Amino acid sequence: MSTSSPHALTAHWKKFLAVGVVALAVVWYFAFAGVQHHDNRQALSVLVGSLFWVAVLIGMLMLTMITRVFDAGWAPLIRRNWELLIAGLPVVILIGIVPLAFLPDFRHAVWYWTDGSHILPSGHEVGHDPILLAKSWFLNESFFLVRIALYVGVFGLLVALLRRWSFAQDTDRTAGHTHRLHAVSAVGIPLGAVTLTMLAFDCLMALSYHWFSTMYGVWFFALSIRLALAVTVILTYKLSNGGWLDGLLNQAHRHVLGCLMLAFTVFWAYISFSQYFLIYTANIPEETFWYNIREFDPVTNLKNEWWGVSMYLIFGFFFLPFLSLLFYRTKIVAGRLLTVAWIILVGGIVDLWFNAIPRQVYEKSAPEGFVVTPFLTSSLFLDLLAIVGFGGIVFALFLRGASRQETIPVHDPRILESINYHE
Amino acid sequence: MNERNERIHGVACTFRKVSDVFHAAEKVRDAGWKNWDVHTPFPIHGMDQAMGLPRSPVPRLTLLGGVTGFITGCLLTWYMNSYDYPLIVGGKPYWSVIFPFPVLYECTILFAAFGTFFGQFIFNRLPRHNHPLFELPNFARVSDDTFMIVLEARDPQFHVDESRNFLQSLGGQEITVIRD
Numbered sequence: 001m002s003t004s005s006p007h008a009l010t011a012h013w014k015k016f017l018a019v020g021v022v023a024l025a026v027v028w029y030f031a032f033a034g035v036q037h038h039d040n041r042q043a044l045s046v047l048v049g050s051l052f053w054v055a056v057l058i059g060m061l062m063l064t065m066i067t068r069v070f071d072a073g074w075a076p077l078i079r080r081n082w083e084l085l086i087a088g089l090p091v092v093i094l095i096g097i098v099p100l101a102f103l104p105d106f107r108h109a110v111w112y113w114t115d116g117s118h119i120l121p122s123g124h125e126v127g128h129d130p131i132l133l134a135k136s137w138f139l140n141e142s143f144f145l146v147r148i149a150l151y152v153g154v155f156g157l158l159v160a161l162l163r164r165w166s167f168a169q170d171t172d173r174t175a176g177h178t179h180r181l182h183a184v185s186a187v188g189i190p191l192g193a194v195t196l197t198m199l200a201f202d203c204l205m206a207l208s209y210h211w212f213s214t215m216y217g218v219w220f221f222a223l224s225i226r227l228a229l230a231v232t233v234i235l236t237y238k239l240s241n242g243g244w245l246d247g248l249l250n251q252a253h254r255h256v257l258g259c260l261m262l263a264f265t266v267f268w269a270y271i272s273f274s275q276y277f278l279i280y281t282a283n284i285p286e287e288t289f290w291y292n293i294r295e296f297d298p299v300t301n302l303k304n305e306w307w308g309v310s311m312y313l314i315f316g317f318f319f320l321p322f323l324s325l326l327f328y329r330t331k332i333v334a335g336r337l338l339t340v341a342w343i344i345l346v347g348g349i350v351d352l353w354f355n356a357i358p359r360q361v362y363e364k365s366a367p368e369g370f371v372v373t374p375f376l377t378s379s380l381f382l383d384l385l386a387i388v389g390f391g392g393i394v395f396a397l398f399l400r401g402a403s404r405q406e407t408i409p410v411h412d413p414r415i416l417e418s419i420n421y422h423e
Numbered sequence: 424m425n426e427r428n429e430r431i432h433g434v435a436c437t438f439r440k441v442s443d444v445f446h447a448a449e450k451v452r453d454a455g456w457k458n459w460d461v462h463t464p465f466p467i468h469g470m471d472q473a474m475g476l477p478r479s480p481v482p483r484l485t486l487l488g489g490v491t492g493f494i495t496g497c498l499l500t501w502y503m504n505s506y507d508y509p510l511i512v513g514g515k516p517y518w519s520v521i522f523p524f525p526v527l528y529e530c531t532i533l534f535a536a537f538g539t540f541f542g543q544f545i546f547n548r549l550p551r552h553n554h555p556l557f558e559l560p561n562f563a564r565v566s567d568d569t570f571m572i573v574l575e576a577r578d579p580q581f582h583v584d585e586s587r588n589f590l591q592s593l594g595g596q597e598i599t600v601i602r603d
């Protein structure tokens with residue numbers, strides 16, 4: 001353990017753990033209470049909170065492997081922080097998604113395709129739904145639970161391997177670890193891509209199991225990388241003001257992170273719009289209902305709250321960061337890049353809300369047999385508390401890891417290139 | 424020596440080491456020169472700052488091209504599908520920003536690329552088929568193992584003898600006056 005002053009930060013890990021545990025206790029309490037009263041909204045807070053950090057950490061995992069495969073010279077200095085953070089990925093899935101999936105009450109409340117007696121807008125029960133029966137080779141409870149366990153296993157394995165050999169290099173100074181990590185990443189990228197796609201299908205797309213989009217995994221990947229980069233910019237800014245990146249993080253590091261944020265902002269918009277555009281053009285009811293409930297109130301046929309949310313995604317989550325990041329100075333001036341990172345972070349939460357919360361709720365008196373879950377409810381605060389809670393756990397693990405490992409990969413063959421990185 | 428040869432393009436000198444040409448460039452920049460250039464066989468990181476060069480203005484033309492392209496795409500699809508020959512396709516409106524989006528997007532990309540390509544032609548003053556520096560016997564060596572600084576006659580500070588002395592004080596060798 002290093003004793004230099006920048007590492008004083010790591011002593012705070014217990015505070016983060018305490019905040020995380022208290023916040024998650026409150027969230028789980030409300031989720032339990034909600035499920036007892038057949039209200040799934042509080043249980044969705046657990047899903048949104050955990051998926052926010054799952055997205056951030058999957059993004060960091062993919063960035064770790066991508067920079068390994070491409071031998072990115074700028075990366076080692078920043079990548080060590082990703083390696084310290086991704087330890088939280090299997091943990092967040094374990095304490096967030098695994099209980100939701102394995103406790104029957106929560107599973108039935110969150111993923112209603114698992115609840116045979118759930119009533120669909122047509123008035124029929126899920127158990128007799130021919131669409132579900134046709135998909136049951138994939139959407140059946142035992143295979144679902146196996147897949148959830150696989151997500152912990154696959155991500156856990158990748159995280160363990162990437163961390164182990166990178167940390168080993170700090171002490172034994174062997175360049176062979178870099179080649180080994182190169183190989184792990186080359187296999188890990190396609191493996192991680194398939195796993196994160198399945199995770200997005202199971203955790204988010206299956207919330208409305210009638211709906212399907214083959215672009216959903218790519219959308220989740222784009223969102224993950226955007227969120228990962230936003231957290232990286234905020235974290236490295238903090239660590240360069242009194243942390244272990246003090247005096248090391250330079251303008252060129254900000255520039256490369258800013259360029260990646262711009263690239264993935266465009267990529268996210270491209271994927272999100274393409275998904276919308278193909279469904280809009282084909283105009284098939286099985287697909288369009290997913291966007292319809294996010295635009296119209298089925299009772300009044302007027303725009304609903306979710307229309308405002310989608311407008312926020314277009315203007316606040318795409319145009320604002322996109323147009324700001326086009327300018328060179330936004331990418332190099334620390335305060336401006338930090339502001340854009342916060343805008344992307346907030347937009348990512350809104351995007352998760354947009355994807356996770358709206359659903360058709362059976363209502364006999366409504367003309368089409370259902371109403372749409374509203375956006376503005378007090379549960380939004382519970383969502384934010386869940387994000388704080390899981391974040392507390394993630395950063396407690398990060399700081400604890402930072403107190404035990406080198407926070408700079410001192411014997412990475414490219415560390416000097418990374419520290420002296422220039423445009 | 425006839426009249427044509429009296430016209431002077433500038434004064435050139437060579438350097439043998441990166442650090443020498445780098446520090447010489449900083450001194451030329453600090454002396455307030457505007458029309459001058461450094462020629463090197465490979466990119467030297469930090470040379471932009473050492474020369475005091477501003478950022479390239481090309482991205483502005485790229486943005487201008489992109490915005491023009493988007494508007495052109497809007498007008499194109501609106502005129503064709505909604506104004507000149509109103510046609511309903513696939514139950515979509517005559518014109519909205521959604522169904523022709525691939526057209527708008529492609530026009531944006533195309534015009535942005537035009538802006539970039541022709542923008543760099545304009546700012547690099549291309550096409551240009553010859554340059555007085557090509558007459559310099561040792562100019563070919565700046566693509567091999569030599570670095571060169573050229574002070575151009577069109578700079579207000581230029582004066583043949585003073586500029587030669589200035590280059591000498593910077594440590595430049597093979598100081599040559601280039602004639603047009």
